[in-house]
Amino acid sequence: xxxVSRGFRGRRRADGPPGRVPPxxxxxxxxxxxxxxxxxxxxxxxxxxxxxxxxxxPVSWSWDEFRALPSERVTKDIHxxxxxxxxxxxxxxxxxxxxxxxxxxxxxxxxxRSYGGYTTNLPLEDLLDGKAWVAYAFGGAPxxxxxxxxxxxxxxxxxFWKSAKWVTGIDLLAADRPGFWENxxxxxxxxxxxxxxxxxx
Amino acid sequence: xxxxxxxxxxxxxxVLDCPGWPGHxxxxxxxxxxxxxxxxxxxxxxxxxxPADGTRLTLTIERIADGEVSxxxxxxxxxxxxxxxRGPIGGWFVxxxxxxxxxxxxxxxxxxxxxxxxxxxxxAAGADIPARLLLxxxxxxxxxxxxELERLGAGGGLEVRFALTRAQPPxxxxxxxxxxxxxxxxxxxxxEEMPRSFVCGPTGLVEAATRALVELGHDPATxxxxxxxxxxxxx
Numbered sequence: 511x512x513x514v515s516r517g518f519r520g521r522r523r524a525d526g527p528p529g530r531v532p533p534x535x536x537x538x539x540x541x542x543x544x545x546x547x548x549x550x551x552x553x554x555x556x557x558x559x560x561x562x563x564x565x566x567x568p569v570s571w572s573w574d575e576f577r578a579l580p581s582e583r584v585t586k587d588i589h590x591x592x593x594x595x596x597x598x599x600x601x602x603x604x605x606x607x608x609x610x611x612x613x614x615x616x617x618x619x620x621x622x623r624s625y626g627g628y629t630t631n632l633p634l635e636d637l638l639d640g641k642a643w644v645a646y647a648f649g650g651a652p653x654x655x656x657x658x659x660x661x662x663x664x665x666x667x668x669x670f671w672k673s674a675k676w677v678t679g680i681d682l683l684a685a686d687r688p689g690f691w692e693n694x695x696x697x698x699x700x701x702x703x704x705x706x707x708x709x710x711x
Numbered sequence: 712x713x714x715x716x717x718x719x720x721x722x723x724x725x726v727l728d729c730p731g732w733p734g735h736x737x738x739x740x741x742x743x744x745x746x747x748x749x750x751x752x753x754x755x756x757x758x759x760x761x762p763a764d765g766t767r768l769t770l771t772i773e774r775i776a777d778g779e780v781s782x783x784x785x786x787x788x789x790x791x792x793x794x795x796x797r798g799p800i801g802g803w804f805v806x807x808x809x810x811x812x813x814x815x816x817x818x819x820x821x822x823x824x825x826x827x828x829x830x831x832x833x834x835a836a837g838a839d840i841p842a843r844l845l846l847x848x849x850x851x852x853x854x855x856x857x858x859e860l861e862r863l864g865a866g867g868g869l870e871v872r873f874a875l876t877r878a879q880p881p882x883x884x885x886x887x888x889x890x891x892x893x894x895x896x897x898x899x900x901x902x903e904e905m906p907r908s909f910v911c912g913p914t915g916l917v918e919a920a921t922r923a924l925v926e927l928g929h930d931p932a933t934x935x936x937x938x939x940x941x942x943x944x945x946x
Contacts (some may be wrong), residue, residue, distance in 0.1 A: 515745040517787050520753050521779040534754055536779070543914040545940050546803050548921035548931045561797055592756055626931060656918055694802035708800065 530587055532702035535595040541648075542594055546690070550626040550655075550676050557660050559644060561609060563681035564617040569609075570679075573660065577646070579604045584643065586666035588673070588700040601664055603645030606637040606680075617682035621689060622663050625676040630689035631698070632665065632672055634682060641667055644677060664690045669700035669707070712792050712924045715769075718855045723785045723870050724760060724822060729796060734763040737828035738805035738909065738937075741770065741798030745780055755780040758825040758911075758937075759799065762807075762832035771823040771855065772855040804832045804937045806907060812840035817890065819912025823855050825937065826911060834863055841842055843906075845898050847890050847916060850878040860937045872898050890916055892923040902928035911937040 531537060554573045562568035583602045587618055589595045620634045636642065645664040653659035653695070658675030665672045671691050692698050695705040705711055714726040714946045737759075744754040753798035774785035788794065806814065806829045814833070816826040818826040821847055833840055844864075854873060864871035874886035877928065886894055908929060910920045917938045924934050 513746055513793060514748050515783070515794070516789075516792050518747050518783050520745070520747050520751045534752070536753065543918075545936065545938065547936050548925045548934050549918060550931065593754060613941045619721075656914065690803075695800065 517552055522624055530597055531595050532589055533590055533705050534707075535593055535702065536595040538596055541596060541599075541657065542590065542592075544590065544592060544671075545675060546628070547626060550624075552625050552655075552676060552678075554660055558678060559609070559661070560679035561613055561682065562679060563615075563621075564684055565613055565615050569613060571609075576604065576644070576661070579608055581646075582643075583604075584664075586664070588666050588670050589672055591669040591696065591700070591702075591707050595702075599666075600649050601643065601645040602647035602650075603643030603661070603664055605640065606642040606644070607640065608643065609680075610635045610638065613682070615682045617684055619683040619686045621682060621687050622672075622674040622677055622682055623679045624674045625678050628674055628676070628690050630672050630674050631664075631683075631687055631692055632668065633686075633699075636665060636668065637680070641665065644678075667701075669697075669702050671696065672700055712788055712790055712794060712844070715788070715792055718771060719853050721774045721785075721853070722768050722771060722855050722894055723774070725784060725788065725794075726767065726769050727794065727796070729766050729768060732766045732768065733799070735759055735768070735799035736802070736805040736807055737762050737832040738825045738829075739799035739801045740825070741768075741796045742800060743780065743784065744795040745783060746795065749908075753779050756800070757784075757944075758828070760824045760827050760831075762828055762835055769828075771821065771824045798911070804816070804908065804909060804911070804935050806832075808836040808838040808840060809830075810907065812842060812908040813904055814840060814842035815900050815906035815908040815924075816842065816844040817846075817895070817908070817910040817912075817916075817924075818844070819890070820849075820853075820915035821855060821939070822912030822916070822939065826909060827856050827859075829909065830860075830863055830869065833869070834866070839868050841900075843898060843900060844869065844871045844893070845874065845890060847874040847876060847912065851875060851880045851883075870898075890920050890923075892919075892926060895920060895923045896927055899924065899927065899929075902930070905933070908934040909937075910934065912939065914938045 560570040
């Protein structure tokens, strides 16, 4: 084999059930906070979620309208590109299948937009078929601002920077457009099981 | 590794010689990967403490008591040992002298590491860019790069202020509490001076400091943050 770190054994901590932790990740029990700037203050009476871009008519929800949509409680493993994974996280949110129901588009890409200016891109199909939510509660309580509240995108099958905090909308796009971290050298897609951390992985 | 320097009782700097290193910007980090004889691997991210200098770069490692990677780097690694690095990584939390100032740096604990790379770049360039650093540590003995910061601060153009949160030496005239709104109101550049702000440290400090800067009138888009994960490595 290749390089060996002299004297390194590792702690070999029990990292949960086999097949749950992607390569290069380790399991945490706390919930680290990672974001690139100040946490935005988003009053609920000003909050909106809007689907726009390659659609005939943008659709938009106020907080009350959004919370009146059918929601679900899901338990998911999440994986951050900074190498921590957190298992069995408990979320409540509205499926993107609900939000995109009735939206007629030929777009194949999506760009999530957040309060504070953050963006992240992903193929539209990664938001469909029970793979993505706009989450407003974590562990049975309203999502805290530092974790993305009032609401964040939840796309647990991709590295967690794709799960945009403070999300306020999704632009549907005919052509892919890199988001914030994707413009700073992080991988365009971010599949943790393929360790797609950085451009070129 | 070419050399190691003890910074504080829990913190050690590793001077590395990396053949083929492409250079980096102050504020960027690297991924360090350790491999055991049986192939087991662990990797973590660490900020680079020095500006680009050929194939030389320095990482500053805070030993996390129950950590997996930092105890190895802080205690076990010896000069002459090899280390696998990937980087540089990150293009957001970066500053170089050509970007100008004023520079507003706020750090907590080992959050000073990427800020130090910026200050060292500023000094190396002989730049007279006005800069201010507000650094929080538990005690005077736990201030990383303390002597160098005092030296740089005496050189003009850079104001260094310390907040010691747990213990203060006799006669201490600096701050003796956590960084807060009032403190930043006293030491930060005013929004009219349009500083570039960089805040790095544990989550609580970063939340408090970035919130205070926004409340004081700074454009959130000019306030860049890097928060620690549980490993003590940057995000």
